[in-house]
Amino acid sequence: MKFFLGKSSQNTLADRSRTYKDYYEFNKTVLHGFPANPTCLAYDNYHKLLAIGTKNGAVQIYGKPGVEFHFEFEELEVVKLFFVPIKGQLICLCSDDSLHLLQISHQFGAQNGIKSLHTNVHFKNDEVNDITTIALSHSGEIAFIGTKTGNVYLLDVSTFQLREKIISQETVLKSSPNDLKKPGAIESIEEKPNDNGKILIGYSRSLVALWNYEKDEMVQHYIIEQHLESLSWNPDGKRFITSHNDGSYITWTADQNSSNGSSTLPYGPYPCKAITKIIWNSSTNGEYFIFSGGMPRASHGDKEVVSITFIDDSENLDKEKNHVLDFTSKVVDFLTICSADHVPEALALLVEEEIVFIDLTDPDWLQFKLPYLSCLHSSPITCSQHYSNVNTNVYNRIIEAGKLDCNIKYSTNEWPIKGGISKYQSSIDSHDLLITGHEDGTVRFWDASTTSLKHLYTLTLSKLLSIDDDIALIDSDETDLDNEEENEWPPFRKVGNFDPYSDDHRFAIRKISLCPNQGVVAVGGTAGQLVVFELNENAAEYAVDAVKLNLVDDKDGFVWKGHSSLPTRNGKIKFNSGYQPTSLLQINPPAAITSLSISTQWEVIAVGTAHGFGLYDYTTKAVLVNKTTLKPASHSSVTGGEALISRRKSFKKSLRESFRRLRKGRSQKGKRNGQTVTTTTTTGQTKAQNKYDELEARPVERQIEARTEADMMSSMVRYLYFCSSVIVNNTLYPTFWVGTNSGTVFIYILTSDKNASSGTCWQLAKEVQLKHKAPIIFIRLLDSNGAPVFENNSEQVRSSLNRVLICSEEQFKLFSLPNFKALHKFKLTAHEGARVRRLEMGVFANKNNENQIEHSLMCLTNLGDVNIFSIGDFKRKDQKNFLKKEDINGITSLIFSKFGDGYYLKSSSEYQRFTLSSKGTSFPECFIQLPETEQPKLQNSEQIEETITTNQNETITSNDNDTLTPIGNDSTLNNTVDSVIDHIKEPQPTSGDETKVKTNGLTVSNANGSIVQDNA
Template identity: 40%
Template sequence: MTQVGVSQNIGPLSSPSQNFEWRRHDNLIVFSGGMPRASYSDRNTVTIQHGSKHVVLDFTSKVIDFFVTYSTENDACESLIILLEEELVAVDLTNSEWRTIPLPYLISLHSSAVTFLTYVDDVSESIWSTLLSIGKSQTQESHSLLEWPVNGGVLKKAGDADKGVHRDLLITGHEDGSVRFWNAGSVVLSLVYTFKTNVIFIADDDPLDEPAENHAEEEEEEWPPFRKVGCFDPFSDDPRLAIKKVSLCPNTGTLIIAGSAGQIVILRLNEDAVTDKQIRVSTINIIPEKDNPDEVTYLWKGPQRLGLKGKTEEKNKITVSSPAGYQPFGIVQILPPAAVTAIALSASWSLVAVGTAHGLALYDFKSETPVFHRCTLNSNDYSSLSETPISRTKSFKKSLRESFRRIRGRSSTRHPDKHRSSKSSQSPVTPTGADRKRGGRPGENTPSNSPISPLDARPVERAIEARPTDDAMGSMVKCLHFFSTNVVHAHHAIPSLWAGTNNGTVYIFTLNVTGGTKRKNERTTAQLGKEIQLRHRAPVVSIIAINLGHKLLHVDDTPGPSGSHYVIISSEEQIKIFSLPNLKAVGKLKLTALEGSRVRRVALGQFSAGNHLETCLMCLTNLGECIILSIPDLRRQETAAIIKREDINGISSFAFTKFGEGLYLRSSSEIQRISLSTWRKTIPRCSLFLPNGTKAPVEASPIKAEKHDHFINGIPEEDEEVDDDHEDVDQDEEDGHESEDSLTKKESCGDNIKNPLSDEENSVIFNPDMSVITVDSVKDHLS
């Protein structure tokens, strides 16, 4: 294959090609660009011509470079590797259809913008194997079976083989309505399975139904013969398809997907494809009228609900066909169709709870009936429903009165010395007899009459203004959780649903869940058991129920006799621990008052040191710091700065694991993994084996090259120990930075030929083997 800088064009008045490769005896020509300037100059293309066969690969991002790999057996063209600005694409040239090769790594994470991220630990082995097999068959349908042509290096396993395998899933929701499952148990983040909700819902710009024959004729007549390649698609079909929340049960595989228009899809994993399956569509109106709950009398100004694909033969039912994989068996539509802000799943109870900015609802997907719904709006808000936060009206007198009270409160807190001086001038202090003997003066703080001693001094707390009770977003449901805990009786656990809102309110609903065959005859019921109103009215971020051993209470726990339970209620400003069922405060930590930070994420994590295992509370603040707190005294164990405080997207996308790790979006196209524990950490340990004689040994030189690092970096770095048959280069990437030894090795690297681009004082000696000097290294040095 020869690569030349000539232009290869298609038709007259074409744009010049950026790169061109030609294999004469194979009659293969590959070039980028060269499209007709009038019609296709804005397209990013790579053209492949092999005899009479001609295909133009059309990409959604800019083409950077490409190269062709060859077979080691017959030196025939094997694959085409294309580097794009947003992704990496490989094309199988041995296949007659020139299909793409699935990537083992460097998969485009942001094929569509990531809108949600969650981490699922310890997926059951049956669900894991089923997902892998279905994902593999899903890939083989649209990709080539050719193995990845670029190989090199060995990834070492940490410890035993069984210890290094973790069945962990990273689930990402995207703007185009797709949900992608990633294998996150190892160093390489590989794609396992993809589910798209646009096969269920109708988007605004879906193409009209036309005969397939007409489309085939249009594609045949089009010239040049374009083919869409790559998964990167920055354009969203409909913003209502965006995924807001995803919940997966690791034991049963039940999946809940919630979107931006109040749509909730309930799915199950099935290895076989189904055809003409009926699905019930349930509608829950969170803001019903008293006379007729099913009637909607308010005017909704936000986005409308999505339409459904499939046949509608019966009322509230649609007929769909689904391939093997996740298949829907229930759809719930929340009214008003606002974005879902919180969901909770209990697969053992067959319940799903949904929260929006207007309230919450509970749905039983076993009997396919709604259980209850509760509106969190005030009575004055029903007439002002819109896509914007609901505005509340109040009288002018009330507003003026509150303003003056706020001004008085601020002046008293800002000038405490003036009030003290006025009081002291009105009532002078006369020294006592003991003060006269010590020589103390009136008003002097002696050790005997000092109001606060240094030992009794407390941390200075910031003055935080009370949040108004009529906050516009106070009705939003922030978190939902299912627990089997002591809500009513001290030693008897019952099913319960906990909901936290944006104005610091916690609702506790007791559930009556029937099991077995009685489930069809007796409906699941729920009633409000208790209601907690936090005084500071900060948004409730998380609710966690634990037992006496500080273990998380799962929804799968069997209701019945139990020991003492505690609940950890975390708001944006403070974390409180209450004992159940009397809700007596056990511990409290004020983060905003003491440090000025606000809580963004809270989760339990297991930390181990030898045989000792401890459960701690992990907390992420808006300053990008991760704080580890002990339970139940909430003592600070460790504080680590993880994310920059300016990185709002990274903080909002952060997800904890139960083993002290965390993942977040470092940018729109990459995920950063961090570890707060030395017991469980994911570190790449790589080895690269090079044949003997691949590169000449580098002799040490006393002259240090400090001003020509770019020129010296053209020589590959090599390890100190070199075997006879091969060279082994180990690389441990813990923080993504080079070690001090490698930097010292680069500085002390010297050679035998004088650098013509430097003067005599800063001259650098190089090895006589000039093949190590590349054009890129010279360009870097000149720049």
């Protein structure tokens, strides 16, 4: 490369690279949602922090909203987590039996700052002594490690080294009854409250020992007949409880040994499943028994439950309250969050697919509404959209509508996790929304304005549409189903939001379009249903009738073999305040909605399917445009054969172009030889540079495999767009653009029509066919500064609206308007073998000067690469391999935001947030406040084995030594000739007596809402 480039050119590229870094920087910032594959839970009662470990090796720590920390172990599973009191440290037990001590950041400047202080691999290298359980002393100075061999090891937390003293099983047995042999592995260890020198050791078979580890002697022993699962002390330190594999638990008095415990089989007398974990807490009014499992095997053995039993001993009432929390996924772990005097205030329940918090201070034990850790995948996510700068009034109305549901279903008390300090806890520059569509027909609104993703509102289609055998109540949300189970035992209560099952796959949401200024939202489904919702502050009751849109006529001989449409519910329907449906459009054939766009300025919605597209006036409920994109059978053979094969380069054509380049090079050389040329070093460098420029301008093109007609689904509508542009006669018109899978662009304009009820109609003005026939996935009108233009551009200078960007899966093209002359082109697939999966235009500000901004094109390919291109000439400004090409879910789910942020599904339950902007501020810069007495100690310990993790907010900027590849526009624009058909040269209004106007094969019918059809 240095041979071709002169020194000045190298400096130019280096300067360009430095300039780009002032605007662009790739960073993964924060995770939203629920961690995939959770394994354990821990709570820091001093710092008010919650930690979750996962099978993927991740450790997520949460405080108050906006406070998050992240750490990740490579190729390890996190098995257990324990917070060290006061110090802000965390002990992690991993799947290879290695122990790790982590330190949470206690100062600003550390993004997601968690440092690894120590690692102990003693048990990792010991194949015999597998760790079975671990517990931490109340002081946090010692960790008790139970093993498979029945021995207990003591780990000094400050040095993270094992002490020489070992509580061996042989030593314990010497102080136990003579007939007791081989009690098995250690199942549970708990230190005695208010007596730091004694621990309770639970063996898997027959024996529980109260051991004084300071004096190394037995205090008491307790004989059990069942297999031990877990044990727990009462906070008074005088009693403890054990749970067993037969579904029973036994309460014991600590100072009385032998088998004097009181046994309880809560859901007997029939055989029950094991109680895998139990917690015993006390309050001023009574006692809590909280345990998982214990269900009757025959009747409820398949249920995943956690039982809460409260015995009220105030005024000697002995009143018992019992709830069995029923989950739809496996119970993983749970713990109680207590006040300073050990009174339980909340219950945190971790299951495989979500986390639930129960308010124990509420009389009804209601759930807390989660400010983070939301169950994004309560029903599988099928689509998503991001909107920046949402109107404040719209944003507030959505919040208010969501609060009404919150008051009914959730606790109103303060969120119990309150720890940590966040730098960005109060500054919100704009209101951003992330909207997700789901398989069950729900649409969820999320507040994405900060580093936390908070649920705001949910709207559903189930009130409007029904299934064939639907006998459910319309107002199911207002029906108290719990009354039907008042007398059921056990007293089950459904909790959580995760519900992987859908009544009908036709409810699934495919496309969403929101107007951020007025709040109107359009939702497109799998069965051709399109519903328009508008905000209403008052509840209402009315009937919603469906408007039919037939894209294919019966006379065409088309036969639909797919699913049927969802029937509309009959009669009046009650709707709460918030989003209420104002219009319902049913498209036939009832195929899935493939594209959707809304224009509130012109009060129309464009919708596309695999069979065609339509334009719908949602205020008058009239179909304005109705066009099929299906081709007649006589045309299929031509487009499916001759035109598609033309995309290949023949061998003759390749040879012909090669010889032309050779002849061109010789002729230019001859011209130079005919002139007086002074041979200098500078001239030689210029020749080398020209040679490099020629290679750069004409990259080697790859052969593109021709698609078959079946693979292309050429009739599918992929993109819809509204803007005001100069299309006909240098006049600015409202326009509606349609891009299809076959590389065709239809352009409609809004003109006056005396016969139309509204006085206007939409007419097909132009039809553009890209020669390479790749799917159109992005269209944007640009002004002279390269900024995108939408509906309302009346303030724009008309002469500046003369360029349009049309992007397919294979090429980017910039055209001049109104003649559609190609200005620039970039062949992504031909040059690099990749196809575009997602495109969006972003605004990027200079990190050194906010007033300097650039508009750039953000591009995701099927190889997982994220590219940033300039808009005018398609120069690549930055590139990074962002996702693995095998990560199909991540690639298909990725979305860009207006200001260079983005989201993709890292797992089915987590969105990974990232930024492409050097000014990206979505980093949760957090820390915790440590006591002054702890800070000097930590400063000394942090010098040992300090490893700062940057896995979560990993900066993935390009290497400084890498040279940006300035592959730009293709200068040979006339190699690919696109066809442009002018359907009308100058739109003419219809007279009052005429009902139809024919212009160049275009028929405008004003009989039913100005239906426009192409007869060509």
